[in-house]
Amino acid sequence: xxxxxxxxxxxxxxxxxxxxxxxxxxxxxxxxxxxxxxxxxxxxxxxxxxxxxxxxxxxxxxxxxxxxxxxxxxxxxxxxxxxxxxxxxxxxxxxxxxxxxxxxxxxxxxxxxxxxx
Amino acid sequence: xxxxxxxxxxxxxxxxxxxxxxxxxxxxxxxxxxxxxxxxxxxxxxxxxxxxxxxxxxxxxxxxxxxxxxxxxxxxxxxxxxxxxxxxxxxxxxxxxxxxxxxxxxxxxxxxxxxxx
Numbered sequence: 001x002x003x004x005x006x007x008x009x010x011x012x013x014x015x016x017x018x019x020x021x022x023x024x025x026x027x028x029x030x031x032x033x034x035x036x037x038x039x040x041x042x043x044x045x046x047x048x049x050x051x052x053x054x055x056x057x058x059x060x061x062x063x064x065x066x067x068x069x070x071x072x073x074x075x076x077x078x079x080x081x082x083x084x085x086x087x088x089x090x091x092x093x094x095x096x097x098x099x100x101x102x103x104x105x106x107x108x109x110x111x112x113x114x115x116x117x
Numbered sequence: 118x119x120x121x122x123x124x125x126x127x128x129x130x131x132x133x134x135x136x137x138x139x140x141x142x143x144x145x146x147x148x149x150x151x152x153x154x155x156x157x158x159x160x161x162x163x164x165x166x167x168x169x170x171x172x173x174x175x176x177x178x179x180x181x182x183x184x185x186x187x188x189x190x191x192x193x194x195x196x197x198x199x200x201x202x203x204x205x206x207x208x209x210x211x212x213x214x215x216x217x218x219x220x221x222x223x224x225x226x227x228x229x230x231x232x233x234x
Contacts, residue, residue, distance in 0.1 A: 009158075036225075043123065043210050043225040044161075090160065105151075105212075105223060107160040 002027040002093050006108035014116050015083055021076040021111045023065075023091030033074040034092040034105070035065055044090065050074065061085075086115045119145045121213050123226025130201055130233055138196045138229045140211030146191035147213035151223060152184070155208040167194055201233040 005024045013019045025031065032051050036044040048059040055067040065076045074091060091108040120143040130136050140150060149168050153161040165181075167173035167188035175181045183205075185197040194213075198205055208230050212223040 041126075041208075041228070041230065043121075043227040044212075045225070046222060049222065104163060104166075109160045110158075 002031060002106050004091050004093050004106055004108035006091055006111050008111045009109065010112040010114060012114045012116060013081055016080045018079050019077065019081050019113065021089050021091075021113065023074045023076065023108060025072050025074065025091075025093045027072075027093060032094040033065075033067060034094070035059075035063070035074070035076050036090045036092060036107075038088040038090065038110075040087075047076075047089070081113070081115050083115050083117060085113055088112050119143075119213075119215060119224045121147075121211065121224045121226040123211050123229055125229060126227055127230045128232070130231070132202055132233055133200055135197055135199045136201055136231060138198075138209055138211070138231075140194045140196070140213065140226050142192045142213045142215075142224070145213075145215045147194075147215060148191065149214045150188055150194040151212045151214075152186060152194075152196050153210045153212070155210060155228075161210060164196075198231065201231070203233045206231055206233045 003026045007022055034049045035047040037047045038044050048057045050057050050067045058064045063078045065074050067074050088110045090110045092105045094105050122141045122143055124139045151166050152164045154164050155161045163176050164179045165173045165175045165186050167186050169188050169191050173186035183199055188194040208228050210228045212225045214223045
């Protein structure tokens with residue numbers, strides 16, 4: 001079975017500071033990895049994903065995540081955060097299945113990124 | 118990106134009544150739709166997976182007679198909370214996966230805040 005661990009429930013950071021949100025997963029098979037962002041009272045929006053190829057993936061708003069197979073991690077980073085980045089961030093894993101992915105997205109418990117002025 | 122519309126965004130109902138939540142894929146055909154429940158400050162818990170034209174598959178511990186799911190077309194799935202009680206109050210989120218190829222991305226609706234009084 002797959003599982004996702006986000007150790008930090010909340011990460012306070014000052015504006016323009018760098019941030020790293022940690023995500024570790026466990027799986028005995030190949031997986032796809034995702035980061036989603038959720039703004040208050042809204043659904044989830046895909047931030048970035050790792051399917052294959054380059055282990056470093058980037059989003060259009062400056063976030064990046066690196067897939068580290070040996071450490072089973074997919075940490076999310078941004079070199080300089082903005083107030084508008086304040087949101088809940090969820091790491092998720094989807095088990096690889098021949099021809100695509102299985103139906104289940106397994107989510108971590110989320111990390112609240114609180115950017116302070 | 119693909120758009121999933123969920124309606125209503127908020128609903129308040131009396132205990133004992135039923136509430137229907139709609140999830141529509143606006144610009145793609147969704148063979149598979151997922152329904153999640155999210156408690157405050159917690160992660161998303163998958164309730165059920167539905168494929169167009171067939172019965173939904175419920176996760177362990179989810180009462181299928183209480184949470185009725187219908188996926189009658191490739192663009193619409195509904196979740197009906199029957200005989201709602203205050204403990205059913207939660208944030209419900211749907212997501213949809215497109216039909217083609219090995220697509221691994223699920224697109225999320227905006228969520229529905231259900232309050233049972």
